[in-house]
Amino acid sequence: MNRKVTRLALFLVLAAAIVLAILYRDRFNAAALEQWVGGAGAAAPLLFMLIYAVATVLFLPGSMLTLAGGALFGPVMGTFVNLTGATLGALLAFLVSRHLAADWVEQKTAGRLGQLKAGVEQEGWRFVAFVRLVPLFPFNLLNYALGLTRIRLLHYLVATYLCMLPGALAYTWLGYAGREALAGGEGLIQKGLMALALLAVVAFLPRIIARLRQGPTLGIAELHNRLQGDQPPLLLDVRSEADYRGELGHIAGSRNIPLEALESRLAELGDFLEQPVALICTTDRRSKQAARILAGQGFADVHVVVGGMTAWRQAALPVQIATSSPGRPVEA
Template sequence: MRNSFLRWALFLLLAVAITTAFFYRDRLDAASLQQWLEGAGLAAPLVFMAIYALGTVLFLPGSVMTLAGGALFGPVLGTFYNLTGATIGAALAFLIARYLASEWVEEKTGGRLKRLKEGVEKEGWRFVAFVRLVPLFPFNLLNYALGLTRIRFWPYVIASYLCMLPGAIAYTYLGYVGREAAAGGEGLVQKALLALALLAVVAFLPRIIGRLRLGPTIDIDQLQQRLQQEEKPLLLDVRTAEDYASGHIAGALNIPLEELEARAGELASWQESPIAIICTTDRRSKKAAQLLGKEGFADVHIVVGGMSQWQKQSLPVEAGTAPAESNKEN
């Protein structure tokens, strides 16, 4: 009873704090932070990191803090203070969520959501590393969401710190260049070009990481074996609807390649589960696999030879369209 009361009290306190921070968020900028830190003296870096950590817990925009850190402390110390403050805040949000609701979520989660949760937990620190390098979800919300899983705390913290480093460097340096531009510092062109280069590297990370997350290709014989297993993969047919209707493998889900990016959300429950992609040509299958890899799907395989090879071996096919919902459950 006492433990339940403490949880509700903490929840209400957190809700009030987040609501208050939301209404006063416009007052958070580099100028305001500088005024607050001027009176802190040697403790200014500690005060800044504490403010950053608290802002992370209260859903304040981290981009503002990161740019301010670069403007106030420079590219090197600013990166360290930004990264440390963000990681402390992420750790606090993780622990708060775990204390408040992890047991309740464990009891209530079922179906496709449970499969997604178990997939995330199976990936562990690797999933944390991926979502830090490729920010698919809002940073502040993700910290709380990961606290509801059984991912271990220290691997979460270490993976977060290391894998947020590229973004921290880029945006901290951007804040530093902004300050230099306002002050009329020297070498602005070179500094601006370096800032753009860093941002370009961060922008290309999703594509690079997506390719690294692709699983090995499988042939038709391997596909048949996997489809006979109890935990079979999702067979994703990325041909056109007309080609799919003319003949497809039983249980395959059809999402044409041209629609896949817009409809990737329909596959959310398979985010951490195996997906086998089949098409008429391997080139289209590869494009689909790379797209899903960029979107965060962890176990994507290309079926070499695709439907051409399946039909060449005179294997059974079904004609007509199948309800999307029933296919997603298979």
């Protein structure tokens, strides 16, 4: 009973603090931050890290803090201070979430939601690393969400710190370059170009990670065996609806989402974020495009079927062909 009361009290305090932070967030700006930290002397880095950690827990904007850290402490110390403050905040939010609601979520998750949670837990530090390198979800919200899983605390902490480094470095340098530009410092062109180069690297990371997260290709025979197994992959046919129902037919149990509509219909595939997905088309050209889209959106186990439906038919494997008359498709 006491534990429930403690949790409720902590939740109410946290909720009230978040509401107040949101209501007065206009007062939380770079000028105010510089004023607070400026009088702290040698303790300024520690104070800044504490402010960053609390701001992360209270859903205050981290981008402004990171830019301010670069302006106040320079590119090297600023990166360390920003990264450490953000990681401490992420750790606090993770622990608060785990203490408040993890047991309740464990009891309530079942079915597809439970499968998604299990998939995230199975990926462990790899999932944390991916979402830190490729910010698909809001940083502050993600910290709380990951606390509801059984990902190991040490794995979460190390993956968060290391994989946020590229973004922290880029935005810290940008804040430093902006401060130098306002002050009229030397080497402005070089510093500006360095900031742009770092931002370009961070912007290009999703494509690099997407390629790394694409699983190996699947041959026709291997796909057929997997579809007969106890845990078949989602077979996603990315042809147009006309081709899906056309003369090549389609594989029983496949789901048809045309490549052109894939990005707008990703919500339909949310249950398979951490499950194997096999992509098939007429050949494999459009399947590769679909694989890049899914991997870039966080799907962990994406495979392209080599040769597509053309190779499937050449192997004389069974297909379903839609008929113009009502009723079940004809199997060929």
